[in-house]
Amino acid sequence: MKKVLFFVMPLVAHFMSASAQNAPRNNLKGFPEAIPTNSEVKYMEQEAELYKVNYIPNVVYAHNDGKDLTLQLFVPQTSSKSKQTFPCIIFVKGSAWLKQRLYDNIPQVSQFARRGYVIALVEYRPTPDATFPAQRNDALDAFYFMKSHAKEYSVNPNNMFVWGDSSGAHTALFTAMSVDNDTVPEINGIIAYFPPTNLLVMKDDPTAATKGDANSPEGLLMGKIGVDEDPELAKRISPWYYIDKDTNLPPIFLAHGTKDRVVPFSQSDILANKLQENGKEYEFYALRNADHGSWEFWTEPMFDNVEAFIKKNLK
Numbered sequence: 001m002k003k004v005l006f007f008v009m010p011l012v013a014h015f016m017s018a019s020a021q022n023a024p025r026n027n028l029k030g031f032p033e034a035i036p037t038n039s040e041v042k043y044m045e046q047e048a049e050l051y052k053v054n055y056i057p058n059v060v061y062a063h064n065d066g067k068d069l070t071l072q073l074f075v076p077q078t079s080s081k082s083k084q085t086f087p088c089i090i091f092v093k094g095s096a097w098l099k100q101r102l103y104d105n106i107p108q109v110s111q112f113a114r115r116g117y118v119i120a121l122v123e124y125r126p127t128p129d130a131t132f133p134a135q136r137n138d139a140l141d142a143f144y145f146m147k148s149h150a151k152e153y154s155v156n157p158n159n160m161f162v163w164g165d166s167s168g169a170h171t172a173l174f175t176a177m178s179v180d181n182d183t184v185p186e187i188n189g190i191i192a193y194f195p196p197t198n199l200l201v202m203k204d205d206p207t208a209a210t211k212g213d214a215n216s217p218e219g220l221l222m223g224k225i226g227v228d229e230d231p232e233l234a235k236r237i238s239p240w241y242y243i244d245k246d247t248n249l250p251p252i253f254l255a256h257g258t259k260d261r262v263v264p265f266s267q268s269d270i271l272a273n274k275l276q277e278n279g280k281e282y283e284f285y286a287l288r289n290a291d292h293g294s295w296e297f298w299t300e301p302m303f304d305n306v307e308a309f310i311k312k313n314l315k
Contacts, residue, residue, distance in 0.1 A: 069123050071145070090139060092168030162189075162191070164192060176250055198271075209263075247280070251281040255297060256268035257296065259290060262293075283309055
């Protein structure tokens with residue numbers, strides 16, 4: 001596999017700067033190519049473009065429950081005069097709905113951004129500070145923020161995707177589902193890595209890591225209530241129950257490891273079956289021997305699969 005080294009630049013000047021340096025630049029037309037004199041030199045010419053990426057940290061997108069919520073933005077670099085725009089991906093980092101370790105995913109999302117995507121890594125309100133649907137509503141606020149600031153961040157507002165892993169994938173799925181009859185935005189597609197999808201039955205899988213008690217991640221999401229104590233509430237916070245033939249859903253990309261020790265593989269399997277039964281568009285990848293969030297999800301071949309899904313659903 002061809003390896004690519006990449007660098008993510010901190011924002012020290014305007015993010016659309018054409019150069020990472022402040023030194024003088026020779027803008028002579030017909031600038032000549034240098035010819036080496038060293039006899040052992042090895043020429044290297046690359047044709048497939050990977051963008052340099054500007055990292056814009058801690059952009060406040062909402063103020064909920066007395067707290068500023070921020071985005072970590074990754075924007076492909078173009079010249080200062082370029083009007084080029086890119087598809088936007090709202091990325092929701094999983095955390096068992098607890099406080100996120102947002103910066104853990106920066107190497108992965110910045111690597112994908114180099115392919116030509118604006119990525120907004122979302123901070124959401126954690127449990128027990130806020131219960132469902134706070135996390136889903138925060139992700140929607142981030143979506144609308146990026147859409148309304150499209151010009152500022154080189155976003156094509158007609159090509160908006162949501163990607164999440166684990167509890168972030170649960171949140172991502174809900175951005176396309178109406179809760180309490182509210183309106184959901186038009187989303188081109190959703191990428192869901194190893195999502196919890198039916199919290200009422202997840203505890204019964206023999207590989208489940210939790211049993212759905214009040215102090216479990218799903219119990220805290222419900223407000224420190226065990227899933228068996230309030231099955232109807234457990235259904236309300238489970239994407240599986242929102243899908244029927246009349247549900248208007250964007251295409252969904254599912255990926256789950258067959259040896260997931262946190263969220264059972266069956267959670268994606270039953271969602272894929274429900275999507276298939278109701279005639280919804282989806283792709284489902286079972287990653288052999290992969291664990292929860294393990295390296296297999298962040299490889300170039302998997303990124304190729306994700307990108308193919310995105311390109312298929314561009315407008």
